[in-house]
Every structure is written in structure tokens, then in C-alpha cells.
Amino acid sequence: MSTAIGIVGMGSISALGNSSEAVWEAYQKPESLIQYQTDLGALVCELDDLGAQRILALKRSNKNYLALDRSVLLGMLAAEQAVKQAAWKTDSVYGINIGSSRGATEKFEKYHHAFATHTADKLSPLSSPTTTLGNLSYWLGNHLSQQGLRFDHSITCSSALHSVLNGIAWLKAGLSEQFLVGGTEAPLTAFTLAQMKALRIYAKDSTAAFPCRSLDLEKTQNTMVLGEGAACFALSNNVENALALIEGYGFASEKVPHHTAISKAGDSLFKSMQAAIKDIDQDQVDLVVCHSPGTCQGDWAEQSAIQRLFGKNIPALTTNKWKIGHTLGASGAMSMEMVILMLQQQSLVASPPWLSTTKTPEKLARILFNAIGFGGNAVSLLLRKA
Secondary structure, eight states, X not given: OOSOEEEEEEEEEETTBSXXXXXXXXXXXXXXXXXXXXXXXXXXXXXXXXXXXXXXXXXXXXXXXXXXXXXXXXXXHHHHHHHHHHTOOTTOOOEEEEEXXXXXXXXXXXXXXXXXXXXXXXXOTTTTTTTSTTHHHHHHHHHHTOOSOEEEEOBTBTHHHHHHHHHHHHHHTTSOSEEEEXXXXXXXXXXXXXXXXXXXXXXXXXXXXXXXXXXXXXXXXXXBOEEOEEEEEEEESOOTTOSEEEEEEEEEOOOOSSTTOOOTTOHHHHHHHHHHTTTSXXXXXXXXXXXXXXOHHHHHHHHHHHHHHHTTOOOEEEOSXXXXXXXXXXXXXXXXXXXXXXXXXXXXXXXXXXXXXSOOOSOOSEEEEEEEETTTEEEEEEEEEO
């Protein structure tokens, strides 16, 4: 990319915490935040108590917010942090694009259950406007008093990084000078968990210290776990005071053998990474943050793509899903936050035992990271230290 894009603000909410300081502190601890949730009967990664309190306070702050889905509320809290750090005012002109794999999961399931079981005489008039995918960015914009372009999309687990691509496109086209991007997901519902279990990819060992063994290439069973969270980023053509710089990007898709699979060779990931680093020498990549959902096929395919691209000189590798689970459409945004923090702190996050043999980079100047979803839609971004 000839001209870097500046990341001038970021915000998030997840089990890691509710501020950059709290998130970084959580990343320094080598314990998983995944726990068994009795009511759901599954391993999940939920917000901490402070995060839950913030959601409740936001809902109570405006009567219209009481009917909003949890995914929207998560996005609103992350977005207000990013805009505040970027010092964008209510009269600032910027666009909003938020990615989410499933959108208003909790509300949709609630309304559909009432319809299917006839427990309600009639559906609430809010059943449609609060469950359409477009209500994510709509309410984020409302909450921020933003009056520019707002749109959402779902490209499964690469949704958040596709929003970054959209932001880059609008900025480079000269259609906007500033853009708010990110991803939000609140998938911890009984039906969603049942769907993941039906795919036979969900972790089963509730007694394990690390239920999700993401990037463990010797595991013999799938260990994916769902988590909830949101992360948003303020992008700008003005790189002054940037937290980090987007130096490269790549995207690709592939012909997949069935609905959920990717090729064993990770073809789309190989092509997206190759495009993201095409303007630099490969040895300038100090670290790769892997998508690695904790499934055997997904983790192995990504490793295969990395080996094909880097040969014998594979950079240090890491991931965060062993700690916070897979936040589906928000997962790329959660990885992006971790990348920015590592570039700022010039330090790696703590890692589980099976990653302890990964080489330690001498510096952290450039970090490559990935996201890929059903259908083989891969996105890779290269971030550079500001």
C-alpha cells in the first residue's frame, strides 16, 4: 500500500476488560478466561462483572436502548471509546461500517421462539427493526450523534477485517477522511451454541486449564469455544498521533469442499497474506497473529499457508483464542487490538505451554494477522509501529 492509513483511536469490551490498560494487563497473565457456564451448559468466554455493569448502565441510559440486542450494545461501548480517543467531535464527518457474523442473535432467537411456540399473541413491533443487521451501525451512529454514512455486513468470521478493508477503500478513494470500523458479536445463546456443537467443532473438556487449544498442532480433537466482545477503530488519512499504521492488506477466497471447510493447504489465507506483505521483504514480518479457531482443520490449514509463504523462515506465531475464545465476526477486531497493543508495548502477550517454543522476535515493528470465515473468505492485514 503506497500510503499508510493511521489508526487514531480504538476501543473494546470483552472478557479481557473495558480499557486498553485492563486489556493489556489481562494479556500478561497466562491463564485462559474461558469458563463453564452452567445455564448454557457449555464452555464460553463472557464479559467480566465490570463489563456486564457497563452494558446494564448503557441500557438504562436511554429507553430506546432497552430493546437493543447485546451485540449492538457491545458495539456502542467499543465505538464511543474509539471516537473519544480519536478526539472526533459530534460534528466530525466520518463513516461507520461494522461487521458481525450473526448480528442480533439474542433478540432474533427470542422473537422467533415466541412466534414458533405461540407464547405471544402477536410479535412486538420492535421485532424487525431490532433484528435487522443494519441496526448495528444505525444505533452506533445515533449513540455517537454521527450523521454520515452507516452500513453493516456479515462475511462470517472475517467480518471485522472486511470492515477495515471497506474503511481503507473509502479513505483511499477520497470519499472520506475518517472512518469508524470494527466488529461486534454476542453469540452466547443456547441455539448458537447448539449449532456449533452440531458441527462437532466445540470443546468438550470443561475441566481443562486451556479448553481451547488454538494453534496447538498436535491436538487430536476440535476445541473451539465461543466468546463475546466488540472492538472498534478510528481510521484516518492523517497519520499524526496514530496508534499504529496499516501498511498492507490482502484478501482472497477459494472454492471450498463443503459449507464449513477450507482447503487443507489454506489457499485463501496464503493469497491474502502474500498480498498483505507484497511491498516488504518477508523477513521484515516480526510476528504473525493467527486466526486459529481451535479446530484441527482450521489450525492446520493456516499453518500450512504460513509454511508455504515463509518457508524455513517462519516468524514468531501467536493467537488469542486460547484465552478469549472465538468471537466470530468480531474476532479479527480482537486480534487487531492485540496487535496494536503489542506494537505499542513492544512486548508479546503471555502464551500457553504449547506456544512456549515459538521463537521470540528481537523487535516488534511489523505484525501480520489473519481472519477467515465460512466460504474461505480470508483477510490479512499488516500493521506497522507508528
